[in-house]
Each structure stands twice: as structure tokens, then as C-alpha cells.
Amino acid sequence: MRRQKSFENERPTLYLVPTPIGNLSEMTPRAIEILQSVDVIACEDTRTSGQLLKHFNISKRLIAYQNFNEESSAKGILNLLSQGNQVALISDAGYPLISDPGQRIVMEASGQGYNVVPVSGCSAVLNALVASGLVAQPFLFVGFLPSSNHDRVKKLQEYRAYPMTMVFYEAPHRIEKMLRSCLEVLGDRKCCLAREMTKVHEEFLRGTISEILEVTDTIKGEMVLVVDGNHDDYSKDVDMSHILRMVNESMETGMTKSEAVKDVAAKTGVPRNTIYDLVHGKGEWKGTC
Numbered sequence: 001m002r003r004q005k006s007f008e009n010e011r012p013t014l015y016l017v018p019t020p021i022g023n024l025s026e027m028t029p030r031a032i033e034i035l036q037s038v039d040v041i042a043c044e045d046t047r048t049s050g051q052l053l054k055h056f057n058i059s060k061r062l063i064a065y066q067n068f069n070e071e072s073s074a075k076g077i078l079n080l081l082s083q084g085n086q087v088a089l090i091s092d093a094g095y096p097l098i099s100d101p102g103q104r105i106v107m108e109a110s111g112q113g114y115n116v117v118p119v120s121g122c123s124a125v126l127n128a129l130v131a132s133g134l135v136a137q138p139f140l141f142v143g144f145l146p147s148s149n150h151d152r153v154k155k156l157q158e159y160r161a162y163p164m165t166m167v168f169y170e171a172p173h174r175i176e177k178m179l180r181s182c183l184e185v186l187g188d189r190k191c192c193l194a195r196e197m198t199k200v201h202e203e204f205l206r207g208t209i210s211e212i213l214e215v216t217d218t219i220k221g222e223m224v225l226v227v228d229g230n231h232d233d234y235s236k237d238v239d240m241s242h243i244l245r246m247v248n249e250s251m252e253t254g255m256t257k258s259e260a261v262k263d264v265a266a267k268t269g270v271p272r273n274t275i276y277d278l279v280h281g282k283g284e285w286k287g288t289c
Helices: 029-037 046-055 067-082 103-111 124-131 149-159 172-186 209-213 240-252 257-268 272-279
Strands: 013-017 040-043 061-064 087-090 115-118 139-144 165-170 190-195 203-208 223-227
Touching: 013 029, 013 103, 029 087, 040 046, 040 067, 046 061, 061 067, 067 087, 067 103, 103 115, 124 165, 124 190, 124 223, 149 172, 149 240, 165 172, 172 190, 172 209, 172 223, 190 209, 203 209, 240 257, 240 272, 257 272
Parallel strands: 013 087, 013 115, 040 061, 040 087, 139 165
Antiparallel strands: 165 223, 190 203, 190 223
């Protein structure tokens, strides 16, 4: 066990600093203070972040930290921390790690005993969720679905039995295809499409998936889709061969059979006893396989 008391030690710190998703007025005083105090700022795009920092009169050394260079960038940040530097990690917009780079350095920095300190601030996930008009908790953040139709449908099938509200990110040029996949797999559920949040053209489209599909060719901008969870009994049409594959995949990660059954039950909403009986060949499954 590693115990971090963030402000009761002198270890170097990696700060996770959210940046505005649109409206620059939402940059918090603490976020500005942290960025002014650190030695180095790691960002996705030095040009984009350079403009943000210039707006707040912040002049610091910038280094790039992106998905394609996470391994080398993480080593660079660890080296900076080992030299006693304080480092801030920011995204182009929103919170680091949430569909943005940062996972690797957080795992490695915390694993080596450095402080990892989150700073409160902007999050498109939460903005869209609380304003959606759907049940806000529990919720599941999925992020971006795969770009290919086959993989997107396959991924959605894993989520269709989940009872919690789901939140997705999507690009404007893919939103129609993504919504059609949702309609095919999840059915015509209630949803809310939030776009251009905190900007002058902010808009929330609340209705069913089919209703939102009617206007997708007229909307643009950054998008977050919030979809109602499953309130029906999907066990009658769950593909149990897929459930078995999920159990096997969980076991391949090192889980015991019992742990794998529990894990898959939590992920799919299928009762644990049903999966247990299926795995052990007991009884007869009534659904489609």
C-alpha cells in the first residue's frame, strides 16, 4: 500500500490540471495558481496550450505529452520529477486522462512514490450528464466508441444490459453512424446530445435516439451523448456465447473463475448465478446463443 498525504511531504508533484472546454472564464483561480507555480507544463499541443497560457500571462517551459509518444514522454516527466521539478499535466480542453493522454504517467509517477494531485475544474462528461435530464447516478463513462461499424456494434453489445446512464464522446462527422449503431443495439432510448458546451452556440438536444438522428446533418461542434440505461430484462436475448467469451477473457488476465463470473456480471447486468450456471454447465439457458 502507498499512502499519499499530498500536502504533508516535500516530494515532487505531478498536478493534473483541467482546462476550459470552451469558455475561458471557467479557468479556476487554483488552476491558474498551480500553472504559475510549477516548473514544467506537459501538454498535448504546445501551440494550443501556448495560446491558453498567454491569455492568463503564464510563461513556463512546455513539453509535449501525446498518445503516440506516451512511453518516451512519461520517462521524460519521471526524470523531471526525479530532479525535484514540479510538473503540471494539461489537456487541450477538459480533464487529463478522460479520453486524453496521461494514464501512463499517472500510473508510473504514483507507483514511484511521487505526489499525483488533481485540481478541480472543467469536465465535459459531468457538464453533459447533469444537464441531460436523465438519471445522473450511477453512470458509466465510455468515451469514444470504435470508428468501424463492426467494432462499434460489438462494443455497444457489451453495454446494452447495463442499467446505468451512459456517456459517450463523438466527433461531428461520425455522430450519425454512431447514433445508428446505438439505435440498432440499444433500441430507441431516451438520450441527450450536448454540443459546444460553455460556448456561445451551446445546445442540448433531448429526446429519443431516432429523434436526434433526424437532425444530425444540421449540427456541428464538440459532442457528448448521454444515453438512458437499460430498464428492461435483457437476459432473454443476451448472447451467452459472448458472455462466456468475456468470462474466459477475464480469466486470461489472472482472475479466478469466481472472480471472472463476478466481473462479467457487473459489466453486463446478467445475474451472477446465471453466468455461474452457464460456466459450470448447469441448467438450460433460455436466451439466444
